[in-house]
Amino acid sequence: MGKRNLISVTDMKDEWHDLVDLAIKLKAERGHHNDPLKGKTLAMMFEKPSTRTRTSFDIAITELGGHALYLDVTKMQMGHGETVEDTARVLSRFAHGIMYRAFDYKMMDKLGEWASIPVISGLDNLEHPCQALADIVTIKEKFGEVKGKKVVYLGDGNNVCNSLLYACAIMGIDMIACCPATRMPNAEIMLAAAKIAESNGSKILASHEPLEACKNADVLYTDTWISMGDTTSEAEAIKLFQMYQINDELLSIANPDCIVMHCLPAHRGQEITNSVIEGKHSVVFDQAENRLHAQKAVLYTLLKD
Numbered sequence: 001m002g003k004r005n006l007i008s009v010t011d012m013k014d015e016w017h018d019l020v021d022l023a024i025k026l027k028a029e030r031g032h033h034n035d036p037l038k039g040k041t042l043a044m045m046f047e048k049p050s051t052r053t054r055t056s057f058d059i060a061i062t063e064l065g066g067h068a069l070y071l072d073v074t075k076m077q078m079g080h081g082e083t084v085e086d087t088a089r090v091l092s093r094f095a096h097g098i099m100y101r102a103f104d105y106k107m108m109d110k111l112g113e114w115a116s117i118p119v120i121s122g123l124d125n126l127e128h129p130c131q132a133l134a135d136i137v138t139i140k141e142k143f144g145e146v147k148g149k150k151v152v153y154l155g156d157g158n159n160v161c162n163s164l165l166y167a168c169a170i171m172g173i174d175m176i177a178c179c180p181a182t183r184m185p186n187a188e189i190m191l192a193a194a195k196i197a198e199s200n201g202s203k204i205l206a207s208h209e210p211l212e213a214c215k216n217a218d219v220l221y222t223d224t225w226i227s228m229g230d231t232t233s234e235a236e237a238i239k240l241f242q243m244y245q246i247n248d249e250l251l252s253i254a255n256p257d258c259i260v261m262h263c264l265p266a267h268r269g270q271e272i273t274n275s276v277i278e279g280k281h282s283v284v285f286d287q288a289e290n291r292l293h294a295q296k297a298v299l300y301t302l303l304k305d
């Protein structure tokens, strides 16, 4: 089989369940991996800041016996006019995989097309597939069986929301994207995810009514109201999203054993209150840790000989 990319969740749709299980297995086996990626180098290209993605990929490949290289795109020739096509072909002669955090999904797609080694998205303006994998790992870890669970995503219908829609659909999880009408998730992704969900016996729905949507929820999920590269002002965002904030009132509507998730970084007092993110329903740091185990599953699957 030729090289594969993970740019959209759908690129690994058929292996998604296996990736989730492998991440859980690798978490249990931490410290005993026997260097399956010995001699492999992951080139990590960043156009935007990162704490979790950068650190977890670096540590993940190191713990699997390989090596990571951090590349700040503004300091690469690609940030000064070299084409993505040439960059892809050059890096393919040096490294065994590329992780790329991009502003524009079109650049991501081009890199994926021109590289002869796997390209893994570390987020672009359309998706954040590795985040979604860690999210599903977390939901599975907390509930055991995930099929039929209900996830409500509140706030901006952004990259994190788009990938979560696909991931929930693949797992047979019901998901409601509860967002303002002007900030719904990508329409094509909503439709495609709804189709996948239907074949797995679940539903992908849209709502603008948090008090209605959160009834019987097993998971409340939110993300920043202003993503990197988004020019919405803070004042505008507060006006648009305030009613979608995860606070104690909204949490009281959900199931009593509901978990609260956030991909981080969080803005306390905006998309989530301090009392909720620090409260007993919050699993945000387990979720952040699971980025490490999810990255390992992806790297192992795509880079192992």
Ligand code: CP
Residues within 6 Å of the ligand: 049, 050, 051, 052, 053, 054, 123, 131, 263, 264, 265
């Ligand atoms: N959740 C996430 O991707 O975080 P970073 O921006 O810190 O990588």
Ligand code: NVA
Residues within 6 Å of the ligand: 123, 158, 159, 160, 223, 224, 226, 227, 228, 263, 264, 265
């Ligand atoms: N939606 C956010 C996620 C950050 C990890 C962004 O794109 O900035």
